[in-house]
Amino acid sequence: QKEVEQNSGPLSVPEGAIASLNCTYSDRGSQSFFWYRQYSGKSPELIMFIYSNGDKEDGRFTAQLNKASQYVSLLIRDSQPSDSATYLCAVNTNAGKSTFGDGTTLTVKP
C-alpha cells in the first residue's frame, strides 16, 4: 500500500463546474496535509494546507480533512481552463519531510 494515494485520473470537468480531487494516506500519525499544483514542465506550487478536521476555504479552493477516515480532498469551484494541471497531495508526519502522492491530472474544458 502506498503511503499517499490519489486517483491518477485524468479528471475532466467542464468550465464552471466543481472539480473534486481525493487523497488517502496510510500513516495515522500524519499531522499536516498540503495540496500542490504542478503545470506541465513546471515545478509544484503550494495552493493549500490543512491541519484540523473539517473544511478550509481559500477563494475558489476548499480543502477537506477527515483524520478518522485518513482522507483529504480538494474542491475547486467555478473551474477554469487555467486550473488544468496535475494536483499533488502531500502528507507530513512529525519528521519534517513531505510524502507526495503521484498526482491527479485535471483538465477543465472550455
Added chain:
Amino acid sequence: NAGVMQNPRHLVRRRGQEARLRCSPMKGHSHVYWYRQLPEEGLKFMVYLQKENIIDESGMPKERFSAEFPKEGPSILRIQQVVRGDSAAYFCASSPAPGDNYGYTFGSGTRLTVV
C-alpha cells in the same frame, strides 16, 4: 526577494560522468529538501538537510548519490557515475522550519538527461 534557485536548469551527462545539482534556498530558509520526479510520476523524497547536517537521507540510493548543505553556499546533490535511469527532474524545496507548518517553496528544478 529571490525564490529557491536551482542550477543548472538542464544538464546532459554521458553515462559514467558525474552530475552536480545546486540549490540555494529562499532567504531565511534553513531547511532544504531534494525530490526526484520521473516522467508521469509523483515526487519521490531523497534527502532532507539543514545547514551542515543531513537530517533524513532515507530516500537516497545507497550508492553513487550524496548531498550536502555547507555552512556557506548552496546545497549540492551529487550523482557519481550516472546511468540512464538517473534521467529525471530533480527538485529542491526549502522551508523556514521543518515543513510541517509551512509547506514547501520549490525551485524550478534541474532536468538531468543521461545519454
